[in-house]
């Protein structure tokens with residue numbers, strides 16, 4: 001009897017990958033660790049929620065906080081002037097933030113008086129960019145009335161004091177005055193602090209973006225933008241039309 005060995009390129013790739021992974025991971029030792037590492041390397045899934053807020057109407061007034069100053073930096077000279085007040089503890093270094101501004105991002109900063117006396121210290125920041133949507137390694141060009149929030153951070157000692165809300169209000173006002181209509185961003189579903197802060201700032205979850213990787217083949221998809229805007233339109237009250245005047249009634 002003759003046996004025919006069929007060649008399946010996909011299976012060969014899978015077998016080769018498994019063998020390579022197994023050899024590399026066996027060196028780390030431990031069957032459980034081996035299995036975990038193997039499954040993670042074969043399959044991984046990341047999910048983010050898309051959040052949106054319309055900028056039609058001004059935000060409600062915030063309670064006064066004379067200690068916290070929030071302001072927007074949209075040029076390198078303005079950034080360099082405040083750079084010495086940015087501590088190194090943030091996720092983004094001063095250099096990284098400067099590079100973002102150089103690439104056209106806008107950075108909103110929250111500043112407080114230094115606890116030990118003289119000067120001021122930046123305690124939070126937010127990075128935003130016009131005309132794009134970006135998530136899980138993908139970037140999509142959109143109209144100039146859409147603003148994407150890349151990241152926000154408040155130093156741990158200052159969290160829970162609604163600094164996020166002030167940062168977002170300052171940023172929203174900046175873009176509102178420059179024709180911004182929609183503010184969007186993404187957030188990890190388990191980031192409770194961020195979700196609470198976003199809800200407080202008037203954002204809604206309107207879709208998802210997911211990134212699945214199987215054997216290092218990466219697939220990313222997101223809720224189509226049209227569906228996001230539709231969801232937004234159906235879930236938010238339409239902007240209030242200005243009351244009709246005698247002149248507009250006569251013109252109608």
Ligand SMILES: CC(C)(COP(=O)(O)OP(=O)(O)OC[C@H]1O[C@@H](n2cnc3c(N)ncnc32)[C@H](O)[C@@H]1OP(=O)(O)O)[C@@H](O)C(=O)NCCC(=O)NCCS
Nearest residue numbers: 152153154159160161162163164186187192193194196197
């Ligand atoms: C998300 C973040 C910017 C919120 O800033 P903030 O100024 O503390 O926001 P708020 O004061 O509105 O607090 C938001 C939530 O944080 C949580 N929180 C409160 N005090 C906190 C503290 N001391 N430490 C950590 N989280 C705290 C609470 O859940 C709070 O919501 P609640 O009061 O309704 O329960 C901040 O937690 C942060 O920098 N996190 C790490 C970076 C990050 O996840 N960024 C968002 C990426 S999408």
